[in-house]
Amino acid sequence: MPSELLLHRGLVDATGARHRRVSLRPLGGHEEAALAEAVSLDGGAPDERTVHEVLAACIERLGGYRHVTAEHAAALTRGDRQRLALALRGIMLGDPLVLTLRCSSAACGELADLELHVSSLLGGGATEPDPEPQWWAVETPDGVLHVRAPTGADDEACAGLPGGTAQRAGVLWDRLLDVGDPPAAWADLAPVTQQLLARTLADSGTLPDLLFVSACPACGALLELELDPFQLLARELALGADRLLAEVHCLAFHYGWGEEAILALPRPRRWRYLELLRRQLESRPLT
Numbered sequence: 700m701p702s703e704l705l706l707h708r709g710l711v712d713a714t715g716a717r718h719r720r721v722s723l724r725p726l727g728g729h730e731e732a733a734l735a736e737a738v739s740l741d742g743g744a745p746d747e748r749t750v751h752e753v754l755a756a757c758i759e760r761l762g763g764y765r766h767v768t769a770e771h772a773a774a775l776t777r778g779d780r781q782r783l784a785l786a787l788r789g790i791m792l793g794d795p796l797v798l799t800l801r802c803s804s805a806a807c808g809e810l811a812d813l814e815l816h817v818s819s820l821l822g823g824g825a826t827e828p829d830p831e832p833q834w835w836a837v838e839t840p841d842g843v844l845h846v847r848a849p850t851g852a853d854d855e856a857c858a859g860l861p862g863g864t865a866q867r868a869g870v871l872w873d874r875l876l877d878v879g880d881p882p883a884a885w886a887d888l889a890p891v892t893q894q895l896l897a898r899t900l901a902d903s904g905t906l907p908d909l910l911f912v913s914a915c916p917a918c919g920a921l922l923e924l925e926l927d928p929f930q931l932l933a934r935e936l937a938l939g940a941d942r943l944l945a946e947v948h949c950l951a952f953h954y955g956w957g958e959e960a961i962l963a964l965p966r967p968r969r970w971r972y973l974e975l976l977r978r979q980l981e982s983r984p985l986t
């Protein structure tokens with residue numbers, strides 16, 4: 700898997716310049732453990748703050764930014780963040796991805812494997828995508844309104860709010876609308892306007908297409924799966940959490956290093972030391 704990725708919107712700095720090209724690096728043991736821990740409690744998706752920190756840790760460079768913070772990662776769109784998570788999954792665990800779906804028919808319940816490749820989920824084509832608009836202008840019965848794609852910061856701000864899903868969606872939409880004169884509030888817009896705005900974002904291609912449909916091999920029923928890249932990555936890393944602990948134990952035992960120092964190593968380096976150790980213990984040449 701290449702460790703370079705071109706984001707669709709990227710980061711827009713104070714001068715309006717775009718920063719889209721990303722160099723990724725594998726996560727260190729600390730972030731691996733944090734991500735695994737964030738989902739181990741309920742098996743759901745990790746919280747937004749953990750995601751910001753994980754993304755900041757895996758971005759070596761973003762356009763002109765050589766030091767990417769959690770705040771930079773939070774300012775990226777949902778779509779760009781999902782692409783980053785997929786690319787990270789690719790460099791940590793490889794390109795092939797097998798998902799297992801259970802048939803939803805009560806009489807069947809058969810398991811079906813869906814074989815995917817991270818590179819093709821990322822678009823994989825030779826052509827580079829044009830930069831995504833920062834704003835979409837939408838003609839509506841309430842006038843021309845400007846709407847933008849939601850970012851990690853938007854999702855974080857709405858995640859902790861009290862109230863139901865509809866209330867939280869209203870707060871999110873208020874953040875996404877460029878307030879005109881007179882200011883437009885989501886709740887005051889006509890239902891047809893709300894639909895037009897929602898459809899504009901849905902059709903904009905800002906999100907990668909991660910909805911898969913497959914036929915059950917036993918009964919032919921159609922199975923649907925929507926992939927959440929962060930949940931996937933976190934679950935896969937959580938499965939490896941016991942192994943990570945064993946690796947720390949092994950390196951600490953033989954080299955005498957502390958847990959902190961071992962967790963700070965990126966996975967490929969940790970594995971190289973383990974391989975050297977194995978050769979040493981088997982009395983084989985080290986190189």
Ligand SMILES: [Zn+2]
Nearest residue numbers: 802807915918
């Ligand atoms: Zn079935």
